[in-house]
Amino acid sequence: MTDDVVVLRYGHRPGRDDRMTTHVGLTARALGADRVVLPDNAGQSAETIRDITDRFGGPFAVELRDDQRAYARRFEGTVVHLTMYGERVQDVEAGVRGDSVDADTPLLVVVGGEKVPFDFYEEADYNVGVTNQPHSEVAGLAVFLDRLFEGAELEREWTDADRVVLPQETGKRVVDPATAAAERDGDDGDAAADDA
Numbered sequence: 001m002t003d004d005v006v007v008l009r010y011g012h013r014p015g016r017d018d019r020m021t022t023h024v025g026l027t028a029r030a031l032g033a034d035r036v037v038l039p040d041n042a043g044q045s046a047e048t049i050r051d052i053t054d055r056f057g058g059p060f061a062v063e064l065r066d067d068q069r070a071y072a073r074r075f076e077g078t079v080v081h082l083t084m085y086g087e088r089v090q091d092v093e094a095g096v097r098g099d100s101v102d103a104d105t106p107l108l109v110v111v112g113g114e115k116v117p118f119d120f121y122e123e124a125d126y127n128v129g130v131t132n133q134p135h136s137e138v139a140g141l142a143v144f145l146d147r148l149f150e151g152a153e154l155e156r157e158w159t160d161a162d163r164v165v166l167p168q169e170t171g172k173r174v175v176d177p178a179t180a181a182a183e184r185d186g187d188d189g190d191a192a193a194d195d196a
């Protein structure tokens with residue numbers, strides 16, 4: 001996996017978009033991106049995403065900027081703009097992967113909130129639709145990243161976490177990283193014993 005997948009959130013209406021903007025960042029983090037760039041009026045969302053990263057691990061960076069259009073224009077790498085009007089993700093995913101992750105070239109993924117100016121459509125290397133139906137930036141981003149990484153992001157290890165969720169058939173278990181590691185080693189030990 002490249003260490004340079006950046007998600008750019010275009011537009012943010014404080015109050016109305018707080019939850020969506022936060023979820024764009026959390027989804028970017030959980031599904032393999034390295035950084036999210038938010039509009040500079042989205043400080044509340046940035047704080048929440050940083051707090052989750054501090055507790056559940058990284059690395060993941062959050063940046064606030066007031067120059068979204070210039071940032072996309074000057075980005076040195078491949079630029080994907082997610083839009084319901086774009087080419088079908090299933091038709092272009094291999095091309096995007098070849099031009100980014102597989103080529104060690106940074107990738108910028110732009111998602112909108114409010115109306116995205118036409119510049120983004122023109123300047124993107126790929127305008128990509130996750131279905132050509134209207135839905136949400138969070139859903140579009142999740143499917144796109146999973147297609148980009150071909151599911152490899154689901155196996156990611158997190159560093160510097162305060163807490164680790166242990167998957168359960170039923171119920172919730174959240175432990176500190178040392179306990180999680182000991183349990184994993186214990187499981188490996190049990191598996192090795194079973195194999196012997």
Ligand SMILES: C[S@@+](CC[C@H](N)C(=O)[O-])C[C@H]1O[C@@H](n2cnc3c(N)ncnc32)[C@H](O)[C@@H]1O
Pocket residue numbers: 081082083084085110111112113114116128129130131132133134135136137138140141
């Ligand atoms: C409320 S939607 C606006 C829908 C907009 N008319 C469009 O261009 O997709 C906000 C954002 O969600 C994302 N989005 C919505 N539907 C999408 C789809 N089918 N494929 C990819 N992205 C989508 C786009 O990034 C869009 O800017």
